[in-house]
Amino acid sequence: MKIGKWKILDSKYIIKRPWLTARVDKVELPNGVVHPEYYVLEYPSWVNVIALTADHQFVMVEQYRHGLGDVFTELVAGVVEENEQPLHAAQRELLEETGYGKGDWQLFTVLSANPGSMTNLSYTYLATNVEPISTQHLDETEDIAVRLLTETEVKALLMDDRMKQSLMAAPLWKYFALQGL
């Protein structure tokens, strides 16, 4: 069994819009088998933030998620703009969505929502000692409410499977695994 890179024999875009870019590739596997129709979703990098205040509250957001059709409490997240650094994007999103800023920032984990079909990575930052320094600055299509949660409340979100977004559940479980649940 040879496990290795596929050769792209042909590739064409189905759609190229600001929020969805999809292409279909004709690919050849190392074993010579040709897969005529493999779909790839191209996205820019994403970021999210585990943001903690000095008194150990998690700065999170409540938001409607149209794919699943329900309201969820999530980490602050967003898209990295062109020529922007992921860290800057994460700091920008935290400020825009919650008004919180400052603090100490470190890259915590880098994940993919789906390595098979998606081209981008999601960068999670751990920001400690953040504090309110401004008000929310939302786009008009963003309806987001700020929520401060205790550690117990965040653990309950995870344990009850209410933190559905795996790009957020993974770093939060990592955070609690490393510090001892």
Add this chain to the structure above:
Amino acid sequence: MKIGKWKILDSKYIIKRPWLTARVDKVELPNGVVHPEYYVLEYPSWVNVIALTADHQFVMVEQYRHGLGDVFTELVAGVVEENEQPLHAAQRELLEETGYGKGDWQLFTVLSANPGSMTNLSYTYLATNVEPISTQHLDETEDIAVRLLTETEVKALLMDDRMKQSLMAAPLWKYFALQGL
């Protein structure tokens, strides 16, 4: 700030193929703002499995992932077929991809790769005491190698950010968080 369900004013499919179904919705937010172009990806349910042998080895697979363009060691995973139960799909995928079966199975966590744009959920099962009962039965477009990893090796995958797939990283971190890292 009213956080609540969006109203779908219009909806049309861009593509409906076995491996990609995408639609664009025109939606109205609770605040009355209309978003003319919101993309939704419709997928069937997915499954993956944390499969452990009686001597605590993780039954995993090595596979090329075309979105990120690299080879990864991952949990066994797959798609739930029509009228199939997720548990059955998980057991079927483990058997097809690795030849392992039997054991004790429980639903471990239910996640989403992206609740904003994707409609489906991913069901993770924890299967203990699995054993080799058959050989691999792969589709010709699947190039998958079976890998048995120790707990230490799986933790290293997570710590080094080599387990990129968040739908697998989250349940694995949960597993280690619950048992004490």
